[in-house]
Amino acid sequence: MDGPRISKRSPDDFSSPSASTRYSALVLSLRDDLPKQGDKELIDQLLIALNTPPDQALPAPTHPTIVSELSLLGQWAEVFRKAFNQSELLDWADRRRLDFTTLRIHNGTLEGKVLGQRTLYRFTLADASGWWKVSSVLVFVSQLLDPAELGMAYVGERIDNIARTLPLDRVLAFYGYPIPENRLQAQLMIDELQTAQAFPAIDEAGKSRSLIHAExxxxxxxxxxxxxxxxxxxxxxxxxxxxxxxxxxxxxxxxxxxxxxxxxxxxxxxxxxxxxxxxxxxxxxxxxxxxxxxxxxxxxxxxxxxxxxxxxxxxxxxxxxxxxxxxxxxxxxxxxxxxxxxxxxxxxx
Structure with missing residues (x-):
């Protein structure tokens, strides 16, 4: 079974255990239903993107996909957004005049350009830039949000992304899917999502149970x-x-x-x-x-x-x-x- 190791946990799994005891059974049930509703909304977006006419090319990996804030991915994306916009991290980036439209975190390393410059800079957890001091939460969240290690661009108010979109390949990878290489692979993914109205289950090893890997x-x-x-x-x-x-x-x-x-x-x-x-x-x-x-x-x-x-x-x-x-x-x-x-x-x- 191919594919990256996927996390099944939601941000709520990291909250204090005592906090959940304050909610009634009804509230907890409704809270559990929201991610399912969000996943279905996200599935609708993916079906539109993948179901292209035969005379048109399949969507590019960079195809912007609207992510429901209620979905599991949407919840982690919101945590990622907050982590990337912590005041101390923004101050650190502003002191270096970094261009937020170029910022990208990949395997704990921040990549980006200085405003008005073409040189790409890399800040690692081991260098003397102080990146490690402001990035611990962001690095942790990005590893959960980006299991395929494709890299995640900055999300927040410093760029124009009102719709809160993510590239198609990042969305698919979060749920254990690869970018389809041909129309038949896309069709199998469409059939799977339409039939289940849910994303593929994840086994105990963190691998997707989707049929696409065998295909x-x-x-x-x-x-x-x-x-x-x-x-x-x-x-x-x-x-x-x-x-x-x-x-x-x-x-x-x-x-x-x-x-x-x-x-x-x-x-x-x-x-x-x-x-x-x-x-x-x-x-x-x-x-x-x-x-x-x-x-x-x-x-x-x-x-x-x-x-x-x-x-x-x-x-x-x-x-x-x-x-x-x-x-x-x-x-x-x-x-x-x-x-x-x-x-x-x-x-x-």
Missing amino acids: RTQQRLDYQQLADALQALGRFDSLALFRTRLHLTSDSLLARTLKEAAQRLKVIVEDNIVEGLQAATAEYYYDHLKQVVQVLPRREAGEIRSRELRPKTPHTRWEILSRLATKLGTDIYPRSQPEHRRVFEGVQH
């Missing part, structure tokens, strides 16, 4: 299988590439969905839902852009043009096939054996 491993197997098949072709030949079929053997989302879609296409054809197609004598595939079954011409019968077939009355099985093909963004071939080019498009999406 990334399986996709690497797809890439390796594709690379091996291309190498076996020898010299590049576009016609040979088109004619060669590749049967994915991994358990990736692409492989599983291709198998399911291929089986549904086979059943549709065999049950004669698409009239005019003789499965035993024709080569065919489902065209996801036109949403038709393309029947390739039979050269031995003197045919020179392909035919486009679709049911007169779309059936539920046809609609499911269309959704699967649209989800993958690729054509569907029988026996789950897409051409090399389609596999490459699938893993890139």
Whole structure:
């Protein structure tokens, strides 16, 4: 299971035990419900960011994401903001004329520039700058807020960030998610978040239980299988590439969905839902852009043009096939054996 070690604790876990005894059971119950509500609000923001149209690129790691103040991340972000804006820390930074728009804490080290200068300065816990004297709380909180050690920029009134946003990669990393490398990884994360309406659980070792980590491993197997098949072709030949079929053997989302879609296409054809197609004598595939079954011409019968077939009355099985093909963004071939080019498009999406 990959990914950084994630903390399951909230800021309330560090409060005095005696303080909680002063609250009634109802108040404590409502307090416990607030992070769940905040997480759902944050999930809505992530679903919007990740669910991009097929013709658009996935969001960049720096994509600003509005973080609900009620969410677990929002609560820690507020503690981080307060820690970064302690009067003694601000005074220390002002004496050095640091530009707050450039400040960033990474593994306990503060990086930033002096106003009007281009040189990047680094202040460590071991140097003579006095950084260690004003940063103990900030360093502790930043380690909890930034488990992937990506670095956290300054948050506070010294910069223009009214919406209180955080970069997408920091938000995802806090909950054990990586930045998706392709559309299928993004889709798996979308499905997971939509189904659970909550972030993945964290195990006792501090690792995320999200399926995305296993999916990334399986996709690497797809890439390796594709690379091996291309190498076996020898010299590049576009016609040979088109004619060669590749049967994915991994358990990736692409492989599983291709198998399911291929089986549904086979059943549709065999049950004669698409009239005019003789499965035993024709080569065919489902065209996801036109949403038709393309029947390739039979050269031995003197045919020179392909035919486009679709049911007169779309059936539920046809609609499911269309959704699967649209989800993958690729054509569907029988026996789950897409051409090399389609596999490459699938893993890139």
